[in-house]
Amino acid sequence: RKEVEQDPGPFNVPEGATVAFNCTYSNSASQSFFWYRQDCRKEPKLLMSVYSSGNEDGRFTAQLNRASQYISLLIRDSKLSDSATYLCVVANYGQNFVFGPGTRLSVLP
Amino acid sequence: ETGVTQSPTHLIKTRGQQVTLRCSSQSGHNTVSWYQQALGQGPQFIFQYYREEENGRGNFPPRFSGLQFPNYSSELNVNALELDDSALYLCASSLQQGVQETQYFGPGTRLLVL
Numbered sequence: 001r002k003e004v005e006q007d008p009g010p011f012n013v014p015e016g017a018t019v020a021f022n023c024t025y026s027n028s029a030s031q032s033f034f035w036y037r038q039d040c041r042k043e044p045k046l047l048m049s050v051y052s053s054g055n056e057d058g059r060f061t062a063q064l065n066r067a068s069q070y071i072s073l074l075i076r077d078s079k080l081s082d083s084a085t086y087l088c089v090v091a092n093y094g095q096n097f098v099f100g101p102g103t104r105l106s107v108l109p
Numbered sequence: 110e111t112g113v114t115q116s117p118t119h120l121i122k123t124r125g126q127q128v129t130l131r132c133s134s135q136s137g138h139n140t141v142s143w144y145q146q147a148l149g150q151g152p153q154f155i156f157q158y159y160r161e162e163e164n165g166r167g168n169f170p171p172r173f174s175g176l177q178f179p180n181y182s183s184e185l186n187v188n189a190l191e192l193d194d195s196a197l198y199l200c201a202s203s204l205q206q207g208v209q210e211t212q213y214f215g216p217g218t219r220l221l222v223l
Contacts, residue, residue: 004151032210034211042216043199043214043215043216043217044152044199044214045111045214046211046212046213049211087151087152091210096142096154096157096165096167097142097144097152097154097201097212098154099144099151099152099153100151101150101151102150102151
């Protein structure tokens, strides 16, 4: 079993749709959680950190369920510019990041 | 932009050759991590350097080696290149403090091994 798994995708959604990505991790000692976004042929860029209480940044909402070892990302009112690959990342304090394989999103006009 | 730079941007080598990739970390960051990203996959951790010492290593053979310099810039060296080494190599800099340590990525070096 991979350490971090994500929805396989791709997700093709119309503009304005709400889309949810799921991620599970196997290491119960993991302490830090992130969502990164990666555009085609570019480097990953931090979208948001994920906190135990859940957090929201504009149209983006991240949730963490430590008991189920599950992380989610919700995007509301999708824009064309949201088209990218979304990477779930898990880490222990001071340790390396473990990336999921990514889920590709295409927002269609 | 993250302030993390990498060089070169692209590189073509042949099997058996050696390559050195370079990374300049964001000002004030003391940690550099290197990742390999094959096409269609998420980045895979190679190793991390903290204050010039290796601070963790992923499942990569010894022909992958690195250095971190006093200014916290870093090099990744790969010897005896193989075709499967063709990938995007990413470096990320961070400041180790507390639990929530965010890593900021450079633009990467695309390596093609023929």
